[in-house]
Amino acid sequence: MTYAAEISRNNPGLIGxxxxxxxxxxxxxAGTNDPKATMxxxxxxxxxxxxxxxNAEGEVIKxxxxxxxxxxxxxxxxxxxxxxxxxxxxxxISLQKLQQSSVMESRKKTVTKKVPDGADGFIEKTEEVExxxxxxxxxxxxxxxxxxEALTEAYNITTNWVEEHKTSYPPIIINITDGMYNxxxxxxxxxxxxxxxxxxxxxxxxxxxxxxNATNAPISFPTRTSxxxxxxxxxxxxxxxxxxxxxxxxxxxxxxxxxxxxxxxxAYNAEFGDFIDFLDIGTRPAG
Amino acid sequence: xxxxxxxxxxxxxxxxxxxxxxxxxxxSVTYSEKFNRFALSDGVSGASYSREWAHLLTTGFVKxxxxxxxxxxxxxxxxxxxxxxxxxxxxxxxxxxxxEYMLRKAEDGGxxxxxxxxxxxxxxxxxLKICALGDTNxxxxxxxxxxxxxxxxxxEEFGIDPDMFFSLPKDVNDPTSSQVxxxxxxxxxxxxxxxxxxxxxxxxxxxxxxLKNPFYKSDGTAILPWIKLEQISxxxxxxxxxxxxxxxxxxxxxxSTLLILRF
Numbered sequence: 001m002t003y004a005a006e007i008s009r010n011n012p013g014l015i016g017x018x019x020x021x022x023x024x025x026x027x028x029x030a031g032t033n034d035p036k037a038t039m040x041x042x043x044x045x046x047x048x049x050x051x052x053x054x055n056a057e058g059e060v061i062k063x064x065x066x067x068x069x070x071x072x073x074x075x076x077x078x079x080x081x082x083x084x085x086x087x088x089x090x091x092x093i094s095l096q097k098l099q100q101s102s103v104m105e106s107r108k109k110t111v112t113k114k115v116p117d118g119a120d121g122f123i124e125k126t127e128e129v130e131x132x133x134x135x136x137x138x139x140x141x142x143x144x145x146x147x148x149e150a151l152t153e154a155y156n157i158t159t160n161w162v163e164e165h166k167t168s169y170p171p172i173i174i175n176i177t178d179g180m181y182n183x184x185x186x187x188x189x190x191x192x193x194x195x196x197x198x199x200x201x202x203x204x205x206x207x208x209x210x211x212x213n214a215t216n217a218p219i220s221f222p223t224r225t226s227x228x229x230x231x232x233x234x235x236x237x238x239x240x241x242x243x244x245x246x247x248x249x250x251x252x253x254x255x256x257x258x259x260x261x262x263x264x265x266x267a268y269n270a271e272f273g274d275f276i277d278f279l280d281i282g283t284r285p286a287g
Numbered sequence: 288x289x290x291x292x293x294x295x296x297x298x299x300x301x302x303x304x305x306x307x308x309x310x311x312x313x314x315s316v317t318y319s320e321k322f323n324r325f326a327l328s329d330g331v332s333g334a335s336y337s338r339e340w341a342h343l344l345t346t347g348f349v350k351x352x353x354x355x356x357x358x359x360x361x362x363x364x365x366x367x368x369x370x371x372x373x374x375x376x377x378x379x380x381x382x383x384x385x386x387e388y389m390l391r392k393a394e395d396g397g398x399x400x401x402x403x404x405x406x407x408x409x410x411x412x413x414x415l416k417i418c419a420l421g422d423t424n425x426x427x428x429x430x431x432x433x434x435x436x437x438x439x440x441x442x443e444e445f446g447i448d449p450d451m452f453f454s455l456p457k458d459v460n461d462p463t464s465s466q467v468x469x470x471x472x473x474x475x476x477x478x479x480x481x482x483x484x485x486x487x488x489x490x491x492x493x494x495x496x497x498l499k500n501p502f503y504k505s506d507g508t509a510i511l512p513w514i515k516l517e518q519i520s521x522x523x524x525x526x527x528x529x530x531x532x533x534x535x536x537x538x539x540x541x542x543s544t545l546l547i548l549r550f
Binding site for chain 1: 304305306307308311333335336362365368369372375376379380381383384385386387388389390391392393394455456459540
């Protein structure tokens with residue numbers, strides 16, 4: 001049985017993001033009024049917040065996952081860390097380091113909390129408080145789409161990681177892009193990436209093509225038989241993507257998503273809601 | 288009034304789930320020979336400060352047990368909730384250097400299952416009164432037979448959402464909102480040579496499975512679950528036993544706690 005390893009501090013998981021930071025990420029995301037780069041940053045931040053919440057115990061973060069996030073864009077072959085204050089050569093980082101690397105944004109919020117009433121029970125107390133919300137991803141949209149270089153970097157990081165974590169749940173790597181790569185073809189390196197394995201299975205590589213065009217029908221988690229590629233890029237990203245594992249399919253079904261056996265971790269022309277669902281389903285082992 | 292029968296032998300073990308450190312164990316077990324009481328609680332792993340909550344429930348019961356079926360649980364649980372509230376470092380959680388999610392998670396409160404037992408005598412008989420909320424279970428073995436499984440009796444009852452006590456009421460105006468599910472009571476007489484086993488859910492689930500489908504030795508005799516449990520004499524042996532059962536998929540990987548009293 002594969003994809004069954006328990007994720008724990010002694011046997012952590014790896015989650016990686018490849019984030020397209022090319023110029024076109026400045027266009028508005030379908031279904032929103034914000035640029036794709038902004039929405040992408042917002043929801044990866046939200047994912048990190050959820051992941052850290054799940055792995056927080058009091059004021060301590062339990063290092064049950066390691067993380068990397070690579071941005072690709074800018075000049076011809078610019079690949080860099082997408083995390084504030086973390087160099088590419090430091091990745092992957094622990095959850096504790098992820099928390100430490102965050103930029104805290106101060107916000108005022110009105111909250112209602114339960115406090116002892118001083119007698120024999122509790123009362124609700126509403127007050128305005130200042131809270132610190134951690135953020136990690138800077139929205140960037142500039143230049144080219146060097147997807148192959150980003151995948152090569154992910155391959156190098158993951159190669160070292162699986163060597164050191166033979167019994168761990170296999171790495172999950174998610175590539176988020178809005179368009180055509182314009183350096184070398186990334187398909188070959190994606191195949192090599194998916195071949196990297198732990199004793200529990202091969203690396204899972206998923207692709208989300210996000211859209212600024214709401215007129216084309218979005219496609220999520222297609223199967224080979226159900227998928228009619230709208231263009232060559234869609235076909236290529238489909239081929240580059242791993243099949244979903246059973247627990248992800250089950251989770252998707254519980255969320256009323258229609259996911260057929262053999263579905264692939266790929267979304268094309270994903271609108272805002274598809275993007276969020278994809279992150280939720282594709283990172284299911286993170287809970 | 289005579290004192291209740293004292294156990295000849297008491298053993299208790301508790302370990303975190305395999306792969307985690309011991310400080311991650313959210314179970315709590317307390318036995319007091321002086322007061323003839325015991326309690327076991329399994330803190331929910333997804334919540335903050337559940338370990339502290341489980342500890343307050345077990346020590347709270349041993350200090351101040353409730354025994355009547357119509358007991359007003361609010362008068363027992365609220366002081367424990369206030370004690371829990373006072374253990375949480377709110378000032379630190381509200382500081383600017385602490386991310387909001389840590390504060391929100393603490394404000395959601397902890398949660399834990401509960402099993403408490405109290406021995407007393409009536410007409411020279413030792414009686415055990417038990418109360419339980421959730422899937423932490425008790426088994427009583429007499430001779431070569433398991434004569435009581437409480438509160439759960441079959442594997443199908445061990446789900447993923449057990450009944451439990453909350454460290455904060457869900458609704459401050461509703462005295463019943465400090466728990467989900469109904470606190471169940473039972474009582475049974477205790478006799479010399481009885482074996483009492485209290486265990487967190489993963490061990491209990493394995494135990495009822497093993498009762499239903501015992502493993503047979505080559506000579507055709509069944510290996511009954513209490514025999515294996517009573518043979519455990521150290522924390523290392525306990526860890527090895529749990530690890531072996533988890534690795535062969537006979538037991539869920541979870542914090543595991545066991546209390547055994549041999550009378």
